[in-house]
Amino acid sequence: GEDVEQSLFLSVREGDSSVINCTYTDSSSTYLYWYKQEPGAGLQLLTYIFSNMDMKQDQRLTVLLNKKDKHLSLRIADTQTGDSAIYFCAVSGGSQGNLIFGKGTKLSVKP
Amino acid sequence: EAGVTQFPSHSVIEKGQTVTLRCDPISGHDNLYWYRRVMGKEIKFLLHFVKESKQDESGMPNNRFLAERTGGTYSTLKVQPAELEDSGVYFCASSPPGGGRLEQFFGPGTRLTVL
Numbered sequence: 001g002e003d004v005e006q007s008l009f010l011s012v013r014e015g016d017s018s019v020i021n022c023t024y025t026d027s028s029s030t031y032l033y034w035y036k037q038e039p040g041a042g043l044q045l046l047t048y049i050f051s052n053m054d055m056k057q058d059q060r061l062t063v064l065l066n067k068k069d070k071h072l073s074l075r076i077a078d079t080q081t082g083d084s085a086i087y088f089c090a091v092s093g094g095s096q097g098n099l100i101f102g103k104g105t106k107l108s109v110k111p
Numbered sequence: 112e113a114g115v116t117q118f119p120s121h122s123v124i125e126k127g128q129t130v131t132l133r134c135d136p137i138s139g140h141d142n143l144y145w146y147r148r149v150m151g152k153e154i155k156f157l158l159h160f161v162k163e164s165k166q167d168e169s170g171m172p173n174n175r176f177l178a179e180r181t182g183g184t185y186s187t188l189k190v191q192p193a194e195l196e197d198s199g200v201y202f203c204a205s206s207p208p209g210g211g212r213l214e215q216f217f218g219p220g221t222r223l224t225v226l
Contacts, residue, residue, distance in 0.1 A: 004153070035217075042115070043154075043202065043217035088154065097206070098144060098167060099215065101154035 002026040006089050006102040013110050018076040020105045022089030027070060029091035033099065034063065034074045037086045046074070046087075076107075084109045113137065115218035117203050123224045129191040132221045136185070136205030143186050144206075144215060145178060149199040157201075160186060193225045 006022040024032070030051050035043040049056045049063045049072075056063045062075040076083055086104040116135045124130050136143045145157040157176070158168040162183035171178070175194070180186040190197055200222050204215040 040219065042219040043204075045214045045216075048214075090154075097142065097215075098156040098159055098170070099146075099154075100156070101146075103151070103153050 002100045004102040006105050011108045018079045020074045020087050022072040024070050024091050031092040033090040035088040081109045117218040117221050121222045127192045132188045134186045134203030140205035141208040142206040144204040146202040147199050198225045
């Protein structure tokens with residue numbers, strides 16, 4: 001079945017850029033997503049990218065997609081302490097829209 | 112507009128007991144999904160309702176889990192009898208008609224601890 005992999009931890013200093021990486025196995029995934037989970041909260045959709053795109057930028061967020069290598073990344077520019085959270089990479093699974101998630105990357109931002 | 116709500120936020124039960132989790136989707140959202148995250152592992156899909164019909168229940172782990180969505184509004188997920196490996200966070204998500212491929216709106220989750 002589909003597998004989504006991402007590193008578990010990332011620590012950066014406030015003001016630096018953060019890059020969270022994700023790899024997936026199913027090249028037929030049409031949509032790829034980044035979700036954010038803050039402590040005690042649900043999953044919040046940060047951004048998504050269609051599989052026919054290779055880049056999407058939204059304010060401080062940049063998503064890069066390399067379909068050949070099945071690699072997705074999320075770059076957060078000027079990382080703030082409020083960006084500390086768990087970031088989940090997800091891809092669209094079956095025809096009915098269920099999502100397949102990675103284990104999540106815990107981003108820690110040090111002042 | 113109210114978001115997806117889940118009840119309870121946390122449940123602690125003993126092995127062999129029964130627990131029922133509830134999810135209230137965003138009003139008007141036909142699609143309702145259940146996911147769960149076992150400690151340290153991926154968030155895994157359990158099942159998908161379209162209105163009151165089960166569209167895809169391929170992720171349900173075994174017959175100890177029963178999901179219902181009577182009337183196509185809120186949904187319940189019952190675990191009976193609960194086992195230790197059922198511990199984790201159970202998330203519910205909803206999306207508008209035809210909107211499952213874009214944004215799914217997630218609830219805060221129910222943390223289930225089976226002792």
